[in-house]
Amino acid sequence: MARAAWRVAAEMPTLEKTMKAIVFENYPRSNRLRLREVEKPTPAEDQVLVRVIAASVNAGDAHRIKAPLPLRFLLSRLMGPRNSQLGTDIAGRVEAVGSGVTEFKPGDEVFGVCPGAFAEFVCAKETKLAHKPANVSFEAAAASPVVGFTALQGLRDRGNVRAGQKLLVNGATSGVGMFAVQYAKSVGAEVTGVSSTRNLELVRSMGADHVVDYTRQDFTREGKYDLIYDAIGNRSAGALQRALAPRGLCVVAGFTSFPRMLANIVQARLLRGDRKVVNQSIAQSLKADLLVIRDLLEQGKVVPLIERSYPLSETVDAIRLVGTRRARGKLVITMN
Ligand SMILES: NC(=O)c1ccc[n+]([C@@H]2O[C@H](COP(=O)([O-])OP(=O)(O)OC[C@H]3O[C@@H](n4cnc5c(N)ncnc54)[C@H](OP(=O)(O)O)[C@@H]3O)[C@@H](O)[C@H]2O)c1
Numbered sequence: 001m002a003r004a005a006w007r008v009a010a011e012m013p014t015l016e017k018t019m020k021a022i023v024f025e026n027y028p029r030s031n032r033l034r035l036r037e038v039e040k041p042t043p044a045e046d047q048v049l050v051r052v053i054a055a056s057v058n059a060g061d062a063h064r065i066k067a068p069l070p071l072r073f074l075l076s077r078l079m080g081p082r083n084s085q086l087g088t089d090i091a092g093r094v095e096a097v098g099s100g101v102t103e104f105k106p107g108d109e110v111f112g113v114c115p116g117a118f119a120e121f122v123c124a125k126e127t128k129l130a131h132k133p134a135n136v137s138f139e140a141a142a143a144s145p146v147v148g149f150t151a152l153q154g155l156r157d158r159g160n161v162r163a164g165q166k167l168l169v170n171g172a173t174s175g176v177g178m179f180a181v182q183y184a185k186s187v188g189a190e191v192t193g194v195s196s197t198r199n200l201e202l203v204r205s206m207g208a209d210h211v212v213d214y215t216r217q218d219f220t221r222e223g224k225y226d227l228i229y230d231a232i233g234n235r236s237a238g239a240l241q242r243a244l245a246p247r248g249l250c251v252v253a254g255f256t257s258f259p260r261m262l263a264n265i266v267q268a269r270l271l272r273g274d275r276k277v278v279n280q281s282i283a284q285s286l287k288a289d290l291l292v293i294r295d296l297l298e299q300g301k302v303v304p305l306i307e308r309s310y311p312l313s314e315t316v317d318a319i320r321l322v323g324t325r326r327a328r329g330k331l332v333i334t335m336n
Contacts, residue, residue, distance in 0.1 A: 016040060021119030022315045024064070024086045031065060031072060033086070033316045041123040045100040048124050050110060052092040054142035055117040055333045057315070058175065061086050062323035063255070085116030086319070087333070088285075090124065091132055091141035101126045109134075111141035111294075113285045118315050120335055130290045133298035140297065143304035143330035144179070148293035149283040150253055151179040151229075156187075158251045158280055159227050163188030168219060168243065171231035172208060173199045175330045176253055178305045180229050181206045186301040189227075194219050199328060202305070219243055230254050237267040237277040244275035253280040305329025311336070 019040045025032050043049045064086065091111035094104050104110060109132040114124035132141045154176075155161045167184050171177040172193030184191050185207040193208035200211045212219045220235060224245040233254030240250040252268075255261055261279070268277040296302040307328040310318045318331040 019120040020312060021116065022086060022312065026064075026072060033065070033319070035313050035315075038119075040121050043096055043098040043101075043123045045098040046126055047098045048094055048101055048104050048110070048126055048129055049096040050090060050092040050114070050122050050124055050129070051095050052090050052117065052120060052122055052335050053138040054091045054309075054335070055087050055119075056089040056143045056146075056175075057318045057322045057327075057331045057333065058088060058146045059255070059322060059325075060088070060146070061319050065319060066323055068258075085119075087117030087119075087315075088113050088115065089142050089145045090114055090117045090122055091138040092122075092335075095121065097126075104129065104131075109138075111138075111145065112290055113145045118312060118333055120312070127287050128285055128290070130287070130294045133294060136297045139306055139309060139332045139334065140304045143175070143306055143332055144293050144297060144302070145285065145290060146283065147175040147179045147330065148296070148302070149285055149289050150176045150280070151183055151231075152289050152292060153283050154251045154253045154280045155180055155184060155227075155229055158278065159229060159249060161187055161189055161227055165189045165226040166192070166224070166245070167227045167229065168192045168194065168212075168223070168225045169208075169229045169231065170194045170214075170219065170235070171254060172203045172206070172211075173305070173328045174231045174254070174325075175305075175327075177229075177231040178206055178329050179302055180231060181208050182302040183296065184229075186296065192219075192223065192225070202328065206303075206305070224248070227251075232256070233260065233264070237264045237271060240277050241271050241273075241275050244277075247274045249275075250277040251280050252277065306332050308332070309334045 018037045021038045023036045094108040110129045111132045112129035114122040167189040173195045191208045192210040193203035194212045195203045203211045220239040220243040228250035230252040231254045233256045309332045
């Protein structure tokens with residue numbers, strides 16, 4: 001350990017001891033986000049100190065802030081009221097590495113996941129990072145890990161998406177949905193994307209073969225799909241089953257409310273026949289999948305849709321917009 005500390009100190013290019021970070025004060029009765037000056041982290045043996053250049057907001061950040069009172073109480077008890085870091089996706093430059101780190105060195109451009117991403121510096125585990133492709137911006141890299149893990153594990157692992165399949169993506173302009181549409185096209189599926197009128201052209205521009213305007217058409221009453229990937233979670237399991245072809249499968253990744261989710265899980269288990277509706281569990285941040293995401297980005301098979309970038313001080317506005325479920329693609333936080 002002493003050697004690790006010496007290496008870190010030797011490689012630290014600046015003497016800054018503090019940094020700016022968004023701190024989530026998670027008190028059960030009032031939770032708030034504050035931009036604070038906090039201690040700069042020091043990497044442990046298996047960690048990499050990253051100067052964050054871009055981070056991105058996920059639906060999970062909005063869910064945490066809007067969590068119902070009992071859940072907030074539980075989280076504040078488990079994690080401590082001031083120990084609640086928000087943000088997961090990062091892209092940046094390596095500042096220093098712990099003594100056990102072999103894959104990265106100071107100066108490397110990296111992306112991946114780390115709790116507390118809304119900060120100028122993070123200490124990420126080596127296993128949660130990958131090298132950022134040189135032809136991909138920090139913003140695009142930061143926009144990709146969580147939605148990429150979710151879409152890959154939902155479509156590839158749970159849905160077994162294949163060339164020639166008829167696939168419908170509900171919520172094609174959500175962060176998860178835009179990744180899912182482009183990934184499915186890259187494997188040769190015939191993709192239908194569901195969005196509102198204002199976003200139809202955007203869905204076509206991502207490569208979707210067909211579009212459905214949910215303000216005018218109900219996709220559960222038209223068309224039969226081999227696979228449905230639901231990144232919204234606003235339909236009942238029965239309605240989703242209706243839109244499936246024989247032996248079809250629907251994977252639900254979207255979450256609208258706990259009562260809806262629980263009702264859907266129960267209803268899905270009661271459905272009869274060979275058309276199945278299943279809920280996707282929480283996506284895992286796997287190194288192997290981060291490398292797949294890196295390749296998809298590098299080869300231009302997935303180009304993240306970024307609606308807007310915000311400075312760190314306006315993180316709360318970005319999380320609020322994600323919480324309205326109207327954000328297109330991803331919202332990115334960029335550091336100075
Ligand atoms: N299982 C997991 O591990 C995991 C991980 C990440 C996310 N998720 C879940 O995945 C879902 C998507 O999250 P996200 O952050 O990617 O996106 P999001 O911010 O929740 O999605 C916003 C987008 O959805 C569109 N939308 C809203 N209502 C719609 C509807 N009725 N039909 C079709 N599109 C609609 C909006 O476009 P319009 O304004 O045009 O309607 C907007 O572009 C969330 O429910 C989240 O909880 C699950």
